[in-house]
Amino acid sequence: MNILTFETNEELNQVGANIIASLVQTNPYSVLGLATGSTPIGIYQELIRQYQNGLVSFKHVTSFNLDEYVGLPEGHQESYRTFMNNQLFNHIDIPMEQTHVPNGNAEDLHAECLSYDEMMSTSKQVDMQLLGLGHNGHIGFNEPDDTLNGGTHLVELKEQTREANARFFNSIDEVPTQAITMGVGTILKAKMIILVVRGKDKASIVKRALQGPITTDCPASLLQTHSNVVVLLDKEAAGELQ
Template structure:
């Protein structure tokens, strides 16, 4: 595990975008696993700049997003499909049919999970997976539990997760209670993982995830078992690491 700490978010964003762009430059048909939320936005902005400068093209790449809320219309401003379109896809040359986000409005949600896993299987292997880190140690929407699902599945969101996401809605009552998420097993199959964490409020869980016991009570701690993880932290998030 390669842990990098940055003095500024600008440096962090440039390094994160540089890793992704380098992969796509050397492997134009790369399969990218993408994340939502405020954490990766700066990296996506840097990727857009690199594309606009003609330094990278995504027209042959394929993307799979980690998760999606259940019950939000696809065009809802807080759906993850809307997020990805507005923050990245609409500004680069990737065909939208090559971008995949779980359908949280599928008539048969269990079948949607199976179909998403089938698409992932048919794409062979994710070359690079971007992750954020939840306050309780979740990755994707894989919440702390006695056991974790390997494949794509439906999850009941913890109250602390809903509270953390309530800032994007008018109130916590509007935050969905369920989501579809890629499983930890699928995440760990990626050839490379980039974990991005920002802010002092994440320092304690960063320490537990990266230097604590490997346990399903902190799903991100399972990243310690992966052979190729790069961790990008601002100095506040890395403040409790030994």
């Protein structure tokens, strides 16, 4: 595990984007696992800048997103499909049919989970999986539990997770109670994982995830078992590490 700490968000964004851009430059047919939320926005903005400057092209890239809320109307501003379109896909040359986000409005949600896994299994191995970190240690929407699902599955969101995401909605009552998420097993199949964490409020869970015991009660701690993890932290998020 390679842990890097940055004084500024600009430096963190630059390094994160450079890792992804270098991968795509080396292998134009890369498969990227992507994440949503506020954490990766700066990295996506830097990737857009590099694309606009002719430094990288995404026209042969395939992407799979980690997760999606269940029950938000198509085109809802806080759906993760809308997020990805607005924050990245609409600003680069990746064909939209090569971008994949779980369908949170599928008639049969369990069948959608199986279909998403099947689509990923018929694609090449994910070359890079981008992750954020929840306050309770969740990655994707894999919440702390006695056991964890390996594949894509339907999950009931913990109240802490819904509260953390309520800032994106008018009230917590509008935050969905369910989501579809890749399982930890699927995440760990990626050749490389980039974990990005920002903020003092994440410092304790960063320490627990990276230096604590490996346990399903902190799903991110399972990243310690992966052979190629790069962790990008601002100095506040790194504040409690030994």
